[in-house]
Amino acid sequence: MEIGKPKLKVQLGSIQLKNPVMTASGTFGYGNEFTNYVNLHHLGGIVVKGISLLPRPGNPPPRIVETEGGMLNAIGLENVGVLAFINDKMPFLKEAGTEVIVNILGDTVDEYAEIANKLNNIKGISAIEVNISCPNVKKGGVAFGADPKMVSAVTRAVKDNTNLPVIMKLSPNVTDITATAMAAEQAGADAVSLINTLMAMAIDSETRRPRLANIIGGLSGPAIKPVALRMVWQVAKTVKIPVIGIGGIMNTEDALEFLIAGATAIEVGTANLINPAITGEIVQGISDYLSAHRLESVQEIIGSLITE
Amino acid sequence: MEIGKPKLKVQLGSIQLKNPVMTASGTFGYGNEFTNYVNLHHLGGIVVKGISLLPRPGNPPPRIVETEGGMLNAIGLENVGVLAFINDKMPFLKEAGTEVIVNILGDTVDEYAEIANKLNNIKGISAIEVNISCPNVKKGGVAFGADPKMVSAVTRAVKDNTNLPVIMKLSPNVTDITATAMAAEQAGADAVSLINTLMAMAIDSETRRPRLANIIGGLSGPAIKPVALRMVWQVAKTVKIPVIGIGGIMNTEDALEFLIAGATAIEVGTANLINPAITGEIVQGISDYLSAHRLESVQEIIGSLITE
Amino acid sequence: MTSYQTNAEILRKEQITGDIFRLTLNCPEIADQARPGQFIMLKASAKNTPFLRRPFSVHQTSINGRVQVLFKVLGKGTEYLASCTSGTLLSVVGPLGRGFTLPQKGTSVCLIGGGMGIAPLFFLAKRLSRHHDHYTSIKVMLGAATAKELLTLKSDFEQLGMPVEMATDDGSAGHHGFVTDLVQSTIGENPPWAFYTCGPHPMMKKIALLCREKDCFCEASLETMMACGIGACLGCVIPRPLPTESGEQYFHVCKDGPVFDAGDILWK
Amino acid sequence: MTSYQTNAEILRKEQITGDIFRLTLNCPEIADQARPGQFIMLKASAKNTPFLRRPFSVHQTSINGRVQVLFKVLGKGTEYLASCTSGTLLSVVGPLGRGFTLPQKGTSVCLIGGGMGIAPLFFLAKRLSRHHDHYTSIKVMLGAATAKELLTLKSDFEQLGMPVEMATDDGSAGHHGFVTDLVQSTIGENPPWAFYTCGPHPMMKKIALLCREKDCFCEASLETMMACGIGACLGCVIPRPLPTESGEQYFHVCKDGPVFDAGDILWK
Ligand SMILES: Cc1cc2nc3c(=O)[nH]c(=O)nc-3n(C[C@H](O)[C@H](O)[C@H](O)COP(=O)(O)OP(=O)(O)OC[C@H]3O[C@@H](n4cnc5c(N)ncnc54)[C@H](O)[C@@H]3O)c2cc1C
Numbered sequence A, B: 001m002e003i004g005k006p007k008l009k010v011q012l013g014s015i016q017l018k019n020p021v022m023t024a025s026g027t028f029g030y031g032n033e034f035t036n037y038v039n040l041h042h043l044g045g046i047v048v049k050g051i052s053l054l055p056r057p058g059n060p061p062p063r064i065v066e067t068e069g070g071m072l073n074a075i076g077l078e079n080v081g082v083l084a085f086i087n088d089k090m091p092f093l094k095e096a097g098t099e100v101i102v103n104i105l106g107d108t109v110d111e112y113a114e115i116a117n118k119l120n121n122i123k124g125i126s127a128i129e130v131n132i133s134c135p136n137v138k139k140g141g142v143a144f145g146a147d148p149k150m151v152s153a154v155t156r157a158v159k160d161n162t163n164l165p166v167i168m169k170l171s172p173n174v175t176d177i178t179a180t181a182m183a184a185e186q187a188g189a190d191a192v193s194l195i196n197t198l199m200a201m202a203i204d205s206e207t208r209r210p211r212l213a214n215i216i217g218g219l220s221g222p223a224i225k226p227v228a229l230r231m232v233w234q235v236a237k238t239v240k241i242p243v244i245g246i247g248g249i250m251n252t253e254d255a256l257e258f259l260i261a262g263a264t265a266i267e268v269g270t271a272n273l274i275n276p277a278i279t280g281e282i283v284q285g286i287s288d289y290l291s292a293h294r295l296e297s298v299q300e301i302i303g304s305l306i307t308e
Numbered sequence C, D: 001m002t003s004y005q006t007n008a009e010i011l012r013k014e015q016i017t018g019d020i021f022r023l024t025l026n027c028p029e030i031a032d033q034a035r036p037g038q039f040i041m042l043k044a045s046a047k048n049t050p051f052l053r054r055p056f057s058v059h060q061t062s063i064n065g066r067v068q069v070l071f072k073v074l075g076k077g078t079e080y081l082a083s084c085t086s087g088t089l090l091s092v093v094g095p096l097g098r099g100f101t102l103p104q105k106g107t108s109v110c111l112i113g114g115g116m117g118i119a120p121l122f123f124l125a126k127r128l129s130r131h132h133d134h135y136t137s138i139k140v141m142l143g144a145a146t147a148k149e150l151l152t153l154k155s156d157f158e159q160l161g162m163p164v165e166m167a168t169d170d171g172s173a174g175h176h177g178f179v180t181d182l183v184q185s186t187i188g189e190n191p192p193w194a195f196y197t198c199g200p201h202p203m204m205k206k207i208a209l210l211c212r213e214k215d216c217f218c219e220a221s222l223e224t225m226m227a228c229g230i231g232a233c234l235g236c237v238i239p240r241p242l243p244t245e246s247g248e249q250y251f252h253v254c255k256d257g258p259v260f261d262a263g264d265i266l267w268k
């Protein structure tokens, strides 16, 4: 029996990706930084660095620390702001030959609404991913993603202001991630993506100071993969909308684990910083795996975990 | 200036430890497994494998999986039960020359109360550590540690049934660990210890099966250290009772980070499995650090984080 | 039972075939204490990857303090070990676990090893060869994928004066097929027999069932995933056929084994 | 700007002193593109520890496709690099960042390197030596803890026909004290000057302030913690003296630098 090239297409709400491999926000810049290393055309999608209404300078240094099997970052959401993004970054992105997903963030529900609105009619944007791991300044700085009610509110505000599919990016720093996932689904999200980074910290015992100027940062990389995989599996069992798996994906094997756990697509984050060509390699790797297992389509492995 | 040997004593509620280095439950057996490798007499304390009212067989294999910078375990709380513990394990432990802390667990609040009661007058026990990361069978299997109200209830039940100091061992799988820490404090806990393992998962992409028979397990080891450190710092700022730091401590440097973050003592877990002599080495390492920095007592570094 | 944690120097590294290696470690206390069937836990990485130690059977010891392990490269840990040069220090914990029970005088002894399962059987063979005359006969049966994996090991056993029968998957040496086929034709002769086996699970199962049928003594050395090797983590379990009185449903392979009476095992 | 990710073979490893090494890598595309002051990101581990790549200045390139790095062993990553033997493949990304601006014709040029900061200055020196006659003079000032760290490097510069002044902390070669002391006595002569410096922060600060005072051209190569090196993670920032019109408060050292006009830096 001869089998053709395996089919890699997946559907995220109303958008179709040519394959399930995307980049995670904040680890792939605005795409153009990677053209030397990977053919963007080969990717399922690019999720750009988080965009806010106004430009943000970000946190003072040090912003990054290496940890065992991962890193902490406290970039502080530095970004060019939505207008500069549209003017300076979109011209390149819309020619990149892949789906462009714009990650957005805000301090208030209204801010999310306003950015969504500003992005709504921009050509070349395929979807919006909403980062809700930021502090809600009107609620004493508790992260939006910590509370299902706030998740609902942000989801609705964004949905009301855009025709684009909306992906809610869930925070892992919660007791029950299925609760925030359901809140997003019920409020109309087209998909959920998870996980964002785990809140974490590092200390220099010689100076007795935090290693990050911001004291606390987000842990990413292979260290967090087992936590991410557990959450993706739990959420995929709970919601009907597509789930995008993120967290510590370093290679094809990792990506497959997330697909098997129930993710329709995956985002590669920190791995881009270490191997800027990794996303292309994973696309190829998934295809090879399917061929080796004589599977016709990536659909056959999504959610295929055997638990008896 | 000549400085004598640094003082390592710390006070945990009413008990004094000769130094801040203890072992974490489930990673040091009942102490006797380690006599070939470390002089138990040198340790601040031993926290034994979690004990339930009746013996428990634990989960089917596979129970452990290696991950990047850590491991997952789903031992399933296998233990000999409180009576066999008292009869078979305590005779050795009470002669070990160190504080013996008994980690307990239950399916219901009443069960916790009953074990505490059974341990109350046993000679040689210095304190009880209460593992609340287990599912509450009367509340649909939600972990006791997930909810401040349940934490209060368990704390009170245990306190009402023992004269021993009670250490509540907090779960990291929560939105706000300071809330459960405060619940424990307000309900009368003498100390809190944190963190227990992060709920996590691993999948074999070849067989498309979970790598643990239990599907989900607990992530431990250096991978989780940054999360543990963040939580210890947050809790130490919030409660007045002593905080015991746990999570990924592999060496002296790691132990110091937790002390600096505000832990009065630390527990070494997974590292015992890899280097069974590590606890003794850390005791010596802390002493050497204090000497090198010309500090007279470990008290001078506890909570000494400089954040400007 | 005394065991040790020590940094052992690699004195020698031999490449038996492409991916099979033998390391000679200098660790006198462990060499002195180890009994056939026991194992050691090696730190098979310079850093934290791989994170856990790796268990290896003691392949042989020498009176001048050496311990050998024989291993096949499977993944990260064994790759690391294969890349080490002599002079490297490896952290070793051991000897650990319950080894083989030596056979009674007057029995016919048969050692059946498959693949790397041969490792502990050679240690046993050396111990038996001290009192060769106690036993009616000592037979060795070795199975592997192909001839070249067996040649060095075969001559090691032969130097102890033990005849070796071979079986290879590709027929390149000895019987073309499974080593279990050889057992079947042996078990009839010369009772009483004591069988000792270590190797792939299906091989040991077949031998165990054969021995149960013929009511022969049989010990098997098992493998499970181990984190500590010293009975502390409770990670390394296999089901008991029946729970104990105190409700234990599992054996802990690192403590109750790795060598078990084959009759006590629930062969799946 | 084109840069590459490639697996480069280590062709040669030289131990300059106890903990200072020089690796010669075979990576023709990078050798071809690299300009003085640019850097490469090396994967300094076989596994995930250390996790992040490590940045190293290009020390020199050759027309036959070689790139050299000069480094001191500080921690896990550099230990790994020092342990590699020739033949090992290292994953390299580069060339990266903004290098030195070549001096105007008719200037007096002074290169001031401290410790491993000497690495990129040698590449610059080689480039300048192509048109030695364009410059009134080219001086090199090297500082280190002790003489033996400087001897090989000194003769490398001298082979380019550039006089080298040295300063050592222990007085074992050249001036007993800081290399900055040498600058002070030079900056008066032969204007206009172009200073290029790389080394410890306090050294560069001192030179920068001196140049600001005397209104001399000065470029400095800075270091920060880097995760990607390619402008994607935004981790490698240092404060700008003034925010840009669009509100940017930070430079990104991997993209806007590592070489900066010393006058643009907020020296702390
Ligand atoms: C008691 C005992 C004695 C053994 N004796 C030998 C021997 O003499 N020679 C030999 O070649 N092999 C022996 N093994 C198997 C050996 O431990 C594995 O081959 C080795 O751990 C593989 O590690 P890796 O990192 O190279 O491979 P990985 O890719 O990490 O794993 C490959 C396989 O090795 C096994 N394994 C990995 N880690 C462990 C662990 N911590 N504990 C148990 N099994 C593990 C698992 O089956 C795994 O699927 C023994 C195992 C046990 C339990």
Ligand SMILES: Cc1cc2nc3c(=O)[nH]c(=O)nc-3n(C[C@H](O)[C@H](O)[C@H](O)COP(=O)(O)OP(=O)(O)OC[C@H]3O[C@@H](n4cnc5c(N)ncnc54)[C@H](O)[C@@H]3O)c2cc1C
Binding pocket: D039, D050, D052, D053, D054, D055, D056, D057, D058, D069, D070, D071, D072, D073, D074, D075, D076, D077, D078, D079, D116, D119, D120, D222, D223, D224, D225, D226, D227, D258
């Ligand atoms: C643009 C640039 C060029 C450099 N060129 C050279 C050179 O030519 N020769 C040389 O010896 N050194 C150079 N360095 C410094 C070099 O990167 C560090 O010495 C090296 O990263 C140390 O790694 P380690 O794992 O051995 O030490 P670690 O113990 O991990 O760290 C020691 C110190 O090295 C620095 N460091 C570690 N990781 C990074 C990182 N990812 N990014 C930046 N700094 C880091 C930090 O200051 C850290 O405190 C350069 C740094 C930069 C930013």
Ligand SMILES: Cc1cc2nc3c(=O)[nH]c(=O)nc-3n(C[C@H](O)[C@H](O)[C@H](O)COP(=O)(O)O)c2cc1C
Binding pocket: A024, A025, A026, A027, A049, A050, A073, A075, A077, A103, A130, A131, A169, A195, A196, A197, A219, A220, A221, A222, A224, A246, A247, A248, A249, A267, A268, A269, A270, A271, D233, D234, D235
């Ligand atoms: C340097 C860095 C910057 C990040 N910036 C953002 C961001 O702007 N918006 C966002 O939603 N997530 C951001 N993230 C989180 C990642 O998108 C991703 O969710 C997380 O890192 C886990 O995936 P990983 O382990 O593959 O990196 C950032 C992560 C890193 C490491």
Ligand SMILES: Cc1cc2nc3c(=O)[nH]c(=O)nc-3n(C[C@H](O)[C@H](O)[C@H](O)COP(=O)(O)O)c2cc1C
Binding pocket: B024, B025, B026, B027, B049, B050, B073, B075, B077, B103, B130, B131, B169, B195, B196, B197, B219, B220, B221, B222, B224, B246, B247, B248, B249, B267, B268, B269, B270, B271, C233, C234, C235
């Ligand atoms: C094999 C294993 C068994 C454990 N068993 C228990 C237990 O019985 N009770 C408990 O409270 N914690 C248990 N833990 C959690 C540890 O005590 C500790 O909280 C956790 O592993 C984090 O610390 P570490 O990273 O240093 O291991 C167990 C951990 C491991 C790895």
Ligand code: FES
Binding pocket: C225, C226, C227, C228, C229, C230, C231, C232, C233, C234, C235, C236, C252, C253, C254, C255
């Ligand atoms: S491996 Fe830890 S108890 Fe057996």
Ligand code: FES
Binding pocket: D225, D226, D227, D228, D229, D230, D231, D232, D233, D234, D235, D236, D252, D253, D254, D255
């Ligand atoms: S190191 Fe990533 S942006 Fe500079």
